[in-house]
Amino acid sequence: MKTITPDRLDQFFSSLEPVWELRLPILLPDGTRVIGSLNDGPLALHGGAVSGKPTAAFFPQQSTLFTVTDGAMQEPPPADRPLFIVGFPPRDLACLRFIDRFFADGWRDDLYFRLRQRATVAGLSGYCGPGGSLISPAGGDCDLEFFWDRSNWLVTAYSETGRKIIAGLPETATPEAAELFLQVPAEFPDKNETLIRHASELLRTNRVPESFWAEIGDRCIACTGCNLACPTCTCFGVQDWRSAKKTERSRMWDSCQLDGFMREAGGHNPLGSEAERTRRRIHHKLAADPQKWGEISCFLCGRCDAVCPTGIGIIAVARELVARFR
Amino acid sequence: MTGAPLRDSLYLPSECEIITVTDLTPGEKLFRIRRADGLPLGHLPGQFVQVSLLGWGEAPISVASSPTRDGFFELGVRRAGTFTSAMHTLKAGDTLGIRGPFGRAFDLPRLRGQNLILISGGCGLAPMRSLIQYCEDRPSEFGSISILYGAKSPVDRLFKEELAAWDASARFACSMTVDNISGRDCFSGSVGLITALIPPLTFSPDTTIAAIVGPPAMYRAVIAELHKKGLPSDRIAVSLERQMRCGVGKCGHCSIEHLYCCQDGPVFWLNEIELLRGAL
Numbered sequence: 001m002k003t004i005t006p007d008r009l010d011q012f013f014s015s016l017e018p019v020w021e022l023r024l025p026i027l028l029p030d031g032t033r034v035i036g037s038l039n040d041g042p043l044a045l046h047g048g049a050v051s052g053k054p055t056a057a058f059f060p061q062q063s064t065l066f067t068v069t070d071g072a073m074q075e076p077p078p079a080d081r082p083l084f085i086v087g088f089p090p091r092d093l094a095c096l097r098f099i100d101r102f103f104a105d106g107w108r109d110d111l112y113f114r115l116r117q118r119a120t121v122a123g124l125s126g127y128c129g130p131g132g133s134l135i136s137p138a139g140g141d142c143d144l145e146f147f148w149d150r151s152n153w154l155v156t157a158y159s160e161t162g163r164k165i166i167a168g169l170p171e172t173a174t175p176e177a178a179e180l181f182l183q184v185p186a187e188f189p190d191k192n193e194t195l196i197r198h199a200s201e202l203l204r205t206n207r208v209p210e211s212f213w214a215e216i217g218d219r220c221i222a223c224t225g226c227n228l229a230c231p232t233c234t235c236f237g238v239q240d241w242r243s244a245k246k247t248e249r250s251r252m253w254d255s256c257q258l259d260g261f262m263r264e265a266g267g268h269n270p271l272g273s274e275a276e277r278t279r280r281r282i283h284h285k286l287a288a289d290p291q292k293w294g295e296i297s298c299f300l301c302g303r304c305d306a307v308c309p310t311g312i313g314i315i316a317v318a319r320e321l322v323a324r325f326r
Numbered sequence: 327m328t329g330a331p332l333r334d335s336l337y338l339p340s341e342c343e344i345i346t347v348t349d350l351t352p353g354e355k356l357f358r359i360r361r362a363d364g365l366p367l368g369h370l371p372g373q374f375v376q377v378s379l380l381g382w383g384e385a386p387i388s389v390a391s392s393p394t395r396d397g398f399f400e401l402g403v404r405r406a407g408t409f410t411s412a413m414h415t416l417k418a419g420d421t422l423g424i425r426g427p428f429g430r431a432f433d434l435p436r437l438r439g440q441n442l443i444l445i446s447g448g449c450g451l452a453p454m455r456s457l458i459q460y461c462e463d464r465p466s467e468f469g470s471i472s473i474l475y476g477a478k479s480p481v482d483r484l485f486k487e488e489l490a491a492w493d494a495s496a497r498f499a500c501s502m503t504v505d506n507i508s509g510r511d512c513f514s515g516s517v518g519l520i521t522a523l524i525p526p527l528t529f530s531p532d533t534t535i536a537a538i539v540g541p542p543a544m545y546r547a548v549i550a551e552l553h554k555k556g557l558p559s560d561r562i563a564v565s566l567e568r569q570m571r572c573g574v575g576k577c578g579h580c581s582i583e584h585l586y587c588c589q590d591g592p593v594f595w596l597n598e599i600e601l602l603r604g605a606l
Contacts, residue, residue, distance in 0.1 A: 106574065106589060107576070108336075109336060237571055237579075238337075238572070242381045249378075249383070251572075264568070265569070266404075268541070
């Protein structure tokens with residue numbers, strides 16, 4: 001385990017740029033923390049989960065599948081440098097692990113793994129949560145992890161690539177610091193874990209009436225913010241963009257909260273009401289995915305609850321659902 | 327996982343050439359297509375392909391011909407939106423892109439040796455035709471075969487010449503119906519819903535399998551009639567239509583609860599999906 005002092009962080013990350021395409025939490029002028037490059041704003045490791053879908057690094061809002069110019073088809077060229085992404089708290093790492101599995105299952109999604117398989121991911125934990133709160137260490141699921149002990153960043157590597165990246169750090173963490181890192185996971189209970197499991201059980205045992213979804217659906221304004229912020233939402237549409245000389249086929253994020261999401265050319269729409277669409281959003285994470293993948297695909301990052309203007313993010317809905325039907 | 331991509335990347339279509347375009351009805355055309363590399367498509371009855379038109383995107387279309395017919399494959403396409411309208415402007419010699427074949431086909435190993443009731447409505451006859459042709463080309467593999475087909479009107483019937491040939495063939499027992507008929511139509515079948523064709527059938531549920539392909543509104547009524555005849559849900563295969571955008575279980579548009587229609591289907595045994603919300 002290594003230690004790096006806060007004043008040396010910028011220099012450390014800058015030194016990696018010749019080899020890596022760096023993405024890390026930065027602060028935008030409006031005060032928003034997002035994953036970006038050092039050119040976009042000052043480094044902002046403190047504050048917990050960043051705004052926006054962190055898995056967008058590998059599943060961008062828009063990806064070019066191919067372009068055709070004068071009849072010649074071309075795939076987008078590979079990136080010059082592999083990605084090195086810092087800023088995944090444990091819950092975001094769990095999301096990344098889930099969609100890694102999703103995109104690898106059956107047909108391996110080469111577009112996703114073109115970015116993902118060369119990438120190095122760094123977790124973020126310690127007393128760097130909102131207001132200095134504690135984020136439990138991931139202890140894996142990433143190549144290396146930065147842990148804020150209130151004075152310094154303790155850095156530990158879990159992969160060979162991670163070890164190479166931090167090999168140049170001169171400081172070695174004290175045994176006391178390492179012990180702190182190891183002891184922390186036991187101190188991290190979360191009442192929302194129990195809540196979401198309870199809601200999942202109610203859904204899987206069909207104990208939620210239709211009237212509930214009609215009621216929640218009435219509150220949905222179809223802004224799609226929940227889907228766009230969710231790290232495990234992977235739905236996309238495909239569209240062609242035509243110009244005089246070039247046609248580009250892209251895939252882009254889509255939302256199951258939109259009326260046209262499943263509508264067929266013949267008019268049939270399996271998700272033809274707001275109630276159906278709202279139910280699908282919650283049911284997919286809490287009942288369908290557990291059946292298919294053996295785990296709930298909401299890892300309680302809280303982003304959909306934070307962005308929803310009408311208060312029907314997944315944790316809010318789960319809370320209401322458990323309060324009324326347990 | 328079923329099917330095989332024609333290219334290394336999942337999302338790159340392969341070039342195919344249109345051999346012929348035939349009008350099936352005023353709103354439906356049949357495209358006979360071959361791969362530019364001359365290889366067979368490699369599909370099974372019930373599978374679909376993602377058809378790619380540059381500038382228009384992609385759409386999932388079921389294969390309407392049997393893999394037993396060499397050198398080409400056929401797609402029956404109803405003009406229903408911008409993509410299919412663009413497709414209807416194509417002619418022989420034009421090229422288009424194909425990804426696939428994708429999806430779960432009719433369960434041929436289970437169908438072999440059984441008596442079959444093949445029920446289709448409207449343009450559902452196009453995917454069903456793949457299975458009918460397969461049975462036609464391998465007659466010794468199956469028991470008796472009944473073809474039930476319903477359309478809106480006589481002019482809306484697909485594959486009219488083949489329907490007549492199947493009707494005349496000793497291999498098939500055909501029953502046809504239309505919802506409406508006018509005085510000018512020449513049609514010898516019955517008038518009414520397709521559900522009316524099922525009660526007169528005589529079959530043993532233990533040795534019979536039914537397959538259904540049709541518009542969403544048709545399934546529940548047809549299934550109810552089959553159940554009344556004693557045919558259990560694990561002997562009824564249904565092919566479901568969804569708006570697949572990727573064909574490979576990633577885009578989410580065809581999910582039915584925990585299943586993906588493009589990979590777990592489009593052909594399902596009824597007992598696999600009858601309790602899933604929104605499946606039928």
